[in-house]
Amino acid sequence: MDNLINKLADSQKQFLNLARISIFIVMAWIGGLKAFPYEAEGIVAFVANSPVMSFFYTQEAPAYQEYKNPEGKTVQKNIDWHHQNGTYLYSYALGTVIILIGLLTLSGIWSAKAGLLGGLLTFGMSLVTLSFLITTPEVYVPNLGGDFPTPHHGFPYLSGAGRLVLKDVIMLAAGLICAADCAGRIKRARSAAVIKNRDARTYIEVHN
Template sequence: MQKLFQFAANLQETGLHLSRLGLIVVLVWIGGLKAFPYEAHGIIPFVANSPFMSFFLKYDAPEYKKHMNKEGELKPENVAWHEQNHTYEFSYGLGAVIVLIGLLIAAYPLWPGVSAFGSFLCFGMSLVTLSFLITTPETWVQPLGDVHHGFPYLSGAGRLVIKDIIMLGASIATMAQAARKYLYQKDKQDRLKEKQERLVVA
């Protein structure tokens, strides 16, 4: 049993690297999907109800509720509405930002300072995403007849959002690791530079 705990105790760095890889995969994959209409439609309830993002769209909430396509469904009239609403332009921009954050985090082996900044951005993004639990009615089960609705009954959208708590923690952990590596490399470079300067003076 003792050896098992010793083995587990040595897995911290492995866990951090896997957390970073997980962030990169999720951010690049999900960010890339923002280029497709079905994903753009899916984020509109969050965006339209958010005080941080709603100004990007033409129509105010809850107008979007009459124009939502289900995943796999195609209604041309809804697509036309989303085009007028600037849904796709916003989704493209958001997707590009999310992919960029993932790529910044992926820079860890070469540029840990850049990676730390990427993790910091991911931390901020996760906070914004978690705010949807407050601003987006669709994150809670709606009162459609079942007595189990509202808080604490998370809907599918709510269950998706609450998982960002994990991303929040992973971004802090990877930011700390990357910052330590950056400071270590900088200190090593500074000491090397100081040594070279002493040799030149001598």
């Protein structure tokens, strides 16, 4: 047990880099999928209901509810509507941004400044995603009513979409941890530079 504790304690740097790699994998994979119609259509409910993102679309919520394509199936009139809505164009841009954030976070392995920016952007993006728990009706189980009303609906009963969103709590924390590590490296580098400059001035003064 002592060996395990010592090994884990000595591996913190490697685990931080593993966190950066993990964030990059998620960002690159999810960002890359934004280039495909089914993924672009899948985020419409989140974007359309968000007060800080809905302006990217031409149609207001809840119009999108009439034009949903089940995953693996396409209906031409729905595709046409999404083209008019700006669904695909926005998704391409969002995917590019997500991949760039992932690359910045990953680069924290080598560059503290780039990694700091990537970690903070990961944190910020996760905050926006988590805000969907407040703004998007689809993140909670709906009350279907009728003869067999849903016994558990609304808050706190998360739907599949809601459970997916909630996982960003982990991304939020991981982004902050990576950013904090980079900030510490920058701080130590600056302190070392100050000491080096001070020692250089002292050397010059002594030898003059």
